[in-house]
Amino acid sequence: MRVLHVITGLGVGGAEHQLRLVLPRLAADPAVVTLTNPGPVAAAIRAAGFPVHDLGMRGNRDLTAVPRLAAFIRAGRFDVVHTHLYRACVYGRIAARLAGVRAVVATEHSLGDGIIEARPTTAAVRALYLAAERLGRVTVAVSEAVRQRLVAWAVPDRRITVIPNGIDPAELRHDPALRLQTRARLGIPARARVVGGVGRLEPTKRFDVLVRAVAALPDTTLLLAGDGPARARLAALAGELGIADRVAFAGGLPHARAALCAMDVFASPSPQETFGMAVVEALAAGLPVVYVSCPPLEARPDPAARRVPATPDALRDAVRAALARPGGAAPETLAEHDIGRVAGALDQLYARLVRPDRVWSRTT
Template sequence: MTKVLHVITGLASGGAERQLATLLPHLPEDCEVVCLTEGGLVGERIRAEGFRVHDLRMPSNRDVASLMALVRLIRDGGFDVVHTHLYRAHLYGRLAARMAGVRAIVATEHSLGRTKIEGKPKDLLGVRALYRASERMGRVTIAVSQTVADYLRAWRIDRVEVIENGIDAREFRFDAEARTLVRKMLGLDAEAFVIGGVGRLDPDKHFEVLIQAVSRIAGAILLLVGAGPDRARLQRMAADLLPGRAHFAGDVGGGVLEIRDLLSAMDVFASPSPSETFGLAPLEAVACGLPAVYADSPALDGLSGLGARAARVPSRPDAFALAIRDAARLRPVDRSAPPGTLERYGVAEQAAHISDLYREVLLAQ
């Protein structure tokens, strides 16, 4: 059986990390995962699924010892394919694979946006030069959306295959009991109007727009799910604009609560990020039967048949407040069955395409 090592920068609860955890059980290859930096809830979830996870715990970007440890891991593990995810993993994973004698190298680009890649200015000379140099060591880069593919080609990276992210819609199916439980845990009335967001609490996600928008809707409750460096600032803003009406759930998944449980407790989902490369969180919200208001989401833009249940608006408080009020009228609909159009993003089909790509790069050696 083909052995594949997935190399990822970290395994905290981000979109790329959760996407890897969703994908792994559907790949027919013998897969292991190595995390360059910190582990986290997603790492625990992957281990719980029965996959081996290695933590290198790199202390810095210039840690040669960790690079050599990765080389030994690839060589000693007898891996046929190395598949990298996220910027630092692309740089170290491709180099380590070549040093270990593995030439079947695949990368998935999750985070190359309009102006940044993982928080770094994407046109910063060093960032782009390192990315392009490491790309030459690999065979192909998977773009998670056509938008990402266009950005890659603008960087003169031509060995690109578009394989969109996938979800298991059943994983996010609305759960009435979870809705009741979460609202009880948060001290919320059953009839409270809850507006939610999910994502890394990072300035690039623009959650301050959502806080300002909710402050304009009388009696509305804000529920933010995720962790990140912007949490303290957002909590201060919420304490000022939404006293007693904002809840920060932190990272979830792998414990008592899953993201599906928090989504079930919401009435409207909102994503104010203006530069998403795919938009996994809005897609998961739609799978949970929620109306979604979003600033940017190639995933939802690629779906038809959602009608008023998905509204794209500018990332401004006034626009979001207006769209959320409109979405509030959609609350009585049945949330138990996700839209059939979500079949486009079925994770089993995504896994089949990636497995085919592994075979192609192995044959090309």
């Protein structure tokens, strides 16, 4: 079975990372098209032996992308088209139907309350989303919270299936040498107490709350791994609070492991997440975790993670307590979110859509 994954871009991000992880574990024969920005994740996917085609889309209104993508799908004789992220879900579903592919799947990675991929869910955004959704067969929600939001948007529940995101625990294993190397590169003392966060630095993630919490924790350094429009404001806030020398910005990283190894406690101040992958990755890395929102842990708590309100005082107190306790995810958390389970669930979905009476393998 041939499956084409269509994604908006392949820079550093959660959906992009998920695609990289799942491709080698699929029984189906996969290929990838990125509409634009074949960034570091594209290089990693190619290095793993999977083809990545850059469609070279020139902007959100480059309508020539649709017939070009349809021609690529038709020439590749793909059995399934699987789209990821808003723009690819719109263009990819249309192109797949023009190419005659009926087995069209979309994964909804980033639908929040009133926001999707950092853009407000205006009436126009919602209308375009729903129009394109009708051209597909199934929408995969990465959490129960996302499923509920899709239903609230009037996506029929029968067309939604929940397949949670996955991790590769081996990629996240703690490495003492990497810990020291990362701290040295970022100018963090080897014996410092380090609280960290991972994610795109944008206002909705509320890293400002974490900066204020750390300001009230003497002898504690904050490490933020990620980049985005809020970085300058966060740096300015750290200066205003007199802790600029205790806040380290790692920038965008192709993989979170190095940053996680450098931390003693992981904190996620975001009040709204579609999944909260960074939280689960931090648990797999052996860190005690403090978080505001993480749908899978809200459904099934882990003893190494504590949920708190999104206030500086609550984060401060929880971080202080976490610095004194060991971390490490419960085995059932790691098993439930193993990336192999995600790949298996997707293979079953593809088979059900294409030929429900047949079992597929990579050589089919």
